[in-house]
Amino acid sequence: MNGCLQKFILLLLLLAFVVLVSAAAVQSEREFSGTINNTIRIRLKITQSGNAIRGTYLYEKVGKDIQLNGSVNGQQQVTIKETDANGNQTGIFKGRFIGSDVLEGTWSNADGTKTFPFRVSTGSAASLPAASSNDGITGEYVRLDAKGRIEKESGAGINVRLLKDGSAEIQGEAVLVVDAKRGNVRTGNVEGTYKLNGNKLLVKGEGEYDCSLTITFGKGTLEVTGDNNQCGGLGVNFDGSYKRVGAPKFQ
DSSP states (O other), X not given: OHHHHHHHHHHHHHHHHHHHHHHHHHOEEEEEEEEETTTEEEEEEEEXXXXXEEEEEEETTTOOOEEEEEEEOTTOEEEEEEEOTTSOEEEEEEEEEXXXXXXXXXXXXXTSSOEEEEEEEOTTXXXXXXXXXXXXXXXXXXXXXXXXXXOSSSEEEEEEEEBTTSEEEEEEEEEEEEETTXXXXXXXXEEEEEEEETTEEEEEOSSTTSOEEEEXXXXXXXXXXXXXXXXXXXXXXOOEEEEEEESOOOO
16 A cells, blocks of 8 residues: 555656646747837847747837737747737737747737838847958948048948848938038938848838838948938938948947
């Protein structure tokens, strides 16, 4: 009898151990970073327990956590709702995991009137900065005037970072000084992550009036062409020749 009791107790302990190990394997916390609409940088932290997902995300320029709750199915497809402090739904992420490192799909606002692509990845994903800063792409570039000198007042600069998946992250600003005394200064911005095609980077927004241009990389230089004049204030334009002056300075 004692032998049977001992075996029963050992069996219970074994079952309890299996349950604990399974729970630990199913529940995991991961942190991601990436963009919505290729331009809006976000950070996302989720905990997965079985098929349930909960967590938070924030816009890097705002820095305020937004609550997330959702689920993932056997095909790694996810549906995650975001809510405000009062529990009202403010948006929804729909997409899929690619392995355990990348989550991509579409984000929509509460009433579905706005829908944008999103892509986030963990620290071990392919879409992280390339290992070398001397890759021929990465750097801070400033625009040159007609005499090959760095522009002083009105001007433009673009930061570029090559990523391991063959795409490039950019962030640039252009300034047009119309009347310095009256403070009439117009600015333009371009940012996002785009796929390289050889030495060319096609920057194209989703809508008809979104910023679009083409960047062609040379040796320590880049050339911007095809600016559609939708990247900022009236008359602001990124077209021109640029010189690399150092490491990128992303904000």
